[in-house]
Structures are given as C-alpha cells and as structure tokens.
Amino acid sequence: MNINISEMNATLKSVFGFDDFRDLQKPIVTSVMSGKDSLSILKTSGGKSLCYQMPAIYRGGTTLVISPLISLMKDQVDGLTNRGVPASFVNSSLTSQEMNERYRKLSRGEYTLFYVSPERFMDESFVGALVRSPLHTIAIDEAHCASQWGHDFRPSYARLGEYIDRLDDHLSKRVGHRIQRIAFTATATARVQEDIIKMLRLTDPDKHIQDFDRENLSYSVVLSRKPDRSSEIIQALEEHKGDCTIIYCVTVKEVERLYSHLSSQGFNVDRYHGRLENEEKSRVQDDFIAGNIQILVSTSAFGMGVDKADVRLVLHAQMPGSLEAWYQEAGRAGRDGKPSKAILFYHENDKNIHKFFIGAASPDITKIEPIKDMIYRMLKNGAAGLDPKIISLNCSRQIAVINSVMPSNGLPLTEISVNDVRATINLLVNQGEIEEFDTMYQISNWQPAVEYVWVDEVKRHNWLKFNAMCSWCETNLCRRWQILRYFDERKAHYRCGNCDNCQREALSKLKHTLPEKTVRPSTLMALANAISSVEKTPSRWVHVLLGTLPVSELTPHETEVSGRFAWHAVADLRRWRNMLIDNEFLSDQHSITEKGQAWISGKLTIPDASAPKQSDPSNEVSLQTVNLRMKALRSWRKTTAYRQDISEISISTEAQLKKIASLPSISIESLTNSGFSSGWVSQHAETMLKILKKIEETPSNDL
Ligand SMILES: Nc1ncnc2c1ncn2[C@@H]1O[C@H](COP(=O)(O)OP(=O)(O)OP(=O)(O)O)[C@@H](O)[C@H]1O
C-alpha cells in the first residue's frame, strides 16, 4: 500500500499530536507499510510504538501487538482509544466473560490494535478468535526476550516463531497473504539480532538500527569500599535534590533494605519488585509516572516500556549482570533529551550474586539426566510439590547405590547439590516440560530424550556478558566509547567528555597533573585469580583475559574469566602480572602461591600498584609531591626563560619536567642517570635543586 508523505505527516499531527517524525520512524513506518518483515532497534524512548501503531491505523485488518508488559497494556490501549483508534487487550486481570467478549470482537475485526503477552498463545479461545480474524500484522515488542543471548530471555517469546507459523497455516489462505512480522527492541548486540530473526522466523527482514548513543546521559562508576553503599547513595540523592530518580538493585532483599533505610531518612521514596501483589505494583507504577513518588527503588522488573520522560538520575546500587541490562536501565534517564546522569555503585561482592545466578540459570549438564529422572518419577502420577532438598538427597543416594553395586560402571558423579536441582527445575519450567502453578508442578510438554548441550553454551555466554560488565566497571577508558563498541557500533577510539573517566582525564590536564592511574587491590586479586585459571601456555593468558579467543577453544575454567579484562591495556595487564610475580603472590607458572592466598584472604597487603616498577614502597613519589614539584619547576622554567630571553621549550619540555618531578630523589647524580646531558645539568641543576629543596621543606596544602 502506498501512502504519500503529506498524508503521513497529517496523521502524525491529527492522531498522535506530533509535529515531526523522530530519527528512524519514517523509514520504519514506510517499510512496515510495504508489507515486509522487519527488525527495528531504536533506543529506549526512541518512539517504537508509533512505528506499528501508525501503519495499523492506515490499512484495514488487525495488528496484534505482543508485549511482555501486562501492566502497561491498559495504558497503551487507553491512549489509543482516546485518540479514536479501536484497540483492546487481554490479560489475566480480566474475567472470562470480559475475555470472551473481547475475543468475539477480535474475530469480527473490530480492533485495529490488540495487545497480548506471548503466553496468550496457549489459550485456545484466543487462537480460535485470531484464526477467524482479519489479522494482518504481528508486532513483537521487546523482541530481545526471544533470544537466549539477550539479557531477558523468556521461553514463551522463543516459541513465538512456531506459534505464528501455525497461525499462518490456518490464516494465510483466507486473508490472502502471509502474516507480516515486525519486531522491535531497544538493545540487541549483533548476535542477539541474528537470534531474534531466527527465533521469530522473520523472512528477509528490513533492518533499521539506530545509533545507540544517548548523548544527554553522563555515565560514572563509583568503586565502593564497603558493601553497604547507603551513604554514598544518599550523598548522590542530596546532590540531586528533588530530581526524579530510579535506584536499581539486583535482589529483592536489597530493594527492601534500601527502601526502608531511605524512608527512615525522610526521602519521598517507594519500591517495586516482582514479589509485590499486582495491585500494589500498578499503584507504585502509576504514582511514579504521575510524579507522586520522587525516588523509586526497584529490581530490573520495573521500567521496560514505562514512559516517564523526566527521570534525571538512575543509580545502580549493585552491579547488574550484563552491560545490556545496565544500558537499558541507565537509558530510563533523560528520555526527554535533557542532561541526566547514570551512576553505578560497584562493590566486588556484587560479583558473587551474579556467579550464583549464572549457576542457578544453567545446571551442570551431566547432572540434568538423573535429576530429570527423579522428577519424572515424582510427577508421573499427577501434580506434586518438588522439594529441591529431598530431590538432591534422593539423587545422591541413588548414585551412591549404583556406584557401590557396579563400581566399574559407576557414574562419574558423586553428589547432586540443591542448586543443581533448583537449576534443573528452572530449566524444565522454562522449556515447558513441566508447569508450575501455586507451589505445585505437573508434567506438561515432557521431552524424554532431549540433548541439553546448548545449556553449556548459554552458561558460557552468560560468563562473557558478566565479565564484560566487570571489566567495564574497572576500566580507565571512555565508558561511552566502550559501550558503543560493545554493541558493535564501530566507532574509532574517542573520548566523549561526558563520563567520569573522560572528566578525570580532562581535569588532570587542566591542573597539569598526572592522570590518576591506580589499580585497586580487588582488581589485582581478580587478575591473579583469572591468570591462574588459564592453561599454562606462555602468553595465552593475555588472549583469554582480553577475550580474543573463540569460546570453543576455552576450557571451562577459562570460560569463566574470558574477556574479564577486555577493556584494560595489555601493557597494564603485563605490568600488574609482573608485579604479582615480583611480590611472590603468583608463581612463574601462574599459580597462586601460599603468600598469594594469604594476601587474597586479607592477611597481607600489596604495595600501591600505581607506581609501577618500584617494589620498594619508600621509592614511591606521591601524586601530591609530583604535582607540587611540577608547579615549582614550571615557574622556575618560566623565570629562567625570561631572564635569558629564550623560549621555555629550549630549557626543557613538559615531559622532561615530569621526569624530573617523578624521581624519588633529585640530585645531580639522579639527573645524569636519567639521561640529562652534562651540559644541561651544569647549566641548570644548581638553581633548580635549590628551588626544589625549598618546596620540600615547606609543607603545603595548595593542591
Ligand atoms: N515523533 C514524535 N515526536 C514527539 N514525541 C514522540 C514522537 N514519537 C514518540 N514520541 C513520544 O516519545 C515517548 C516514547 O515513545 P515510546 O513509548 O513509543 O518509546 P519506545 O521506543 O517504545 O521506548 P521503550 O524502549 O522504553 O519502550 C512517548 O511519550 C511518545 O509519545
């Protein structure tokens, strides 16, 4: 169907009330109107909804919108109805009478847009109504949920391709064309894009990919010394008094803790997470959108699709498990394009939570089979509860019996942990093999002989994502550049000027000081652990830690650290590694020594790593001293140049001054040893040394 531009502009104004299309909206709407399948990646708040709503209004037939966000369907539908567009939704909040009424209207083609969650395809009345309806297009919102490689995988999304294919078989003959599939998401790496196309079975899709950059957001990471970050968070809140803020935590427990702490301090704060009753969730969401709540503490459950334009500050009270998750959450700030901030408070304890999650998400594949057998026996006669403790005990006992009866044929397994069982139950629920209701389980789509090799691949992939997140937190390079690089925006190295690392560097230039280049003990410990996990082949460790080797070439231990230091300079890694060996924390063969163990367990400290080669701490020159000396040296150079009427540079370059300022002790001898010519020394050293001596004697707070 062809429409002209002026017609499109008129609809934009009359139905949606907007003057102009945003960035990619026009090409996407045009592509959708042409009838082709498509995948569109528009950043958070880029205006994805309009891209499927507008074509739906233009042409006959119904557009079905799949969204995971049951709580937001009503808002979307109300918005459309107010603009005179026939729209509706079905979700579990309706009575069966209401549902049937809406299905009837759906089948008669009375809705231009109809919203459902993917699980709805399990409902036969719904599918029946769809088969009779004039369905034209299926728009899949938040399509990254279809990919195992994404950060929010939902099994019901992964099955959509299959569901829609089946619909097509029934429908296409009657409506005269294949059902168009259009997918939308805000974040997808190249791999996730490929996977979305595969899982949703898009045919030769047009791809629209927007520049990921959110220029109005400034990024920073605060490396916290204590696991409890409350006071740092309160400080940030005080600096942004009155600003609408979301604070993300990884666990429900932390949400509740921080929420009660902040309320006791008198902040206008509420909280949101998956364990609240649906009613309470909608109340909090509505209050936040209406501006009655200033600060919302939440898990990742809050925010996808929430259209609140003036969030000025997004804090992460704990590190999320992937950069995809962080970027999407941080992206909830500044949807109106005004300057806004995202600050992540990071403590190394955060890593343990994610290590646990990765384990819980993917069981050890050798253990799935025996656990699955046990579960089958428990459920084959009907629904029952599944207690992970009992299952783990029974499985372990059984293995012991088999091993004692047939020692030679015995299973290589010895024990099955409660976590293995939990992870397996999760897996079976996600795969639809068993179903969970209330606290009971029952057999559903049981697959007796299925291979779970892919579970291992998912686990490896989760490690990679997690390592990238840790490395990003610890990097000294521009955070924005790193993020864009991660999402495959092939930008050459640049400094954005709007992240903490860029600002730190700019500041040090301004003050003529050395950029801060420290390494934290926790980073060194992580490095020691990482290096010791790599196969002992010379130089392999660098490639593993930078994440440049293909996953298929890695051992399981290496997978866990692959890419862990992807964003560090190789020179730094080598320097730190040598330092670990010099301090005898790491052996030449890269295993952690006894002394290293003592250091890791906090019984020993390591000298400041910011001063590279100096293993003797008394040799270190503090940044403060260097700065003081630089100031004095510059003024000495200036006066000398003036007196002798020559240029400053002919006396010394900035780099030479820095070299002098960094010498542990400055004397004629040390200057000569550092490469200054005897002519230069005899001409300048005497007055210069006098000046330096003076500042060494005068205590100063002038920094
Ligand atoms: N062309 C436009 N001009 C002005 N405002 C627009 C335009 N298109 C969309 N908007 C507004 O931008 C906001 C975000 O739109 P929308 O909710 O569709 O974003 P989204 O891409 O789905 O974001 P998310 O990834 O968070 O779901 C809405 O308030 C919408 O009304």
Ligand SMILES: [Mg+2]
């Ligand atoms: Mg949206």
Ligand SMILES: [Zn+2]
């Ligand atoms: Zn930057």
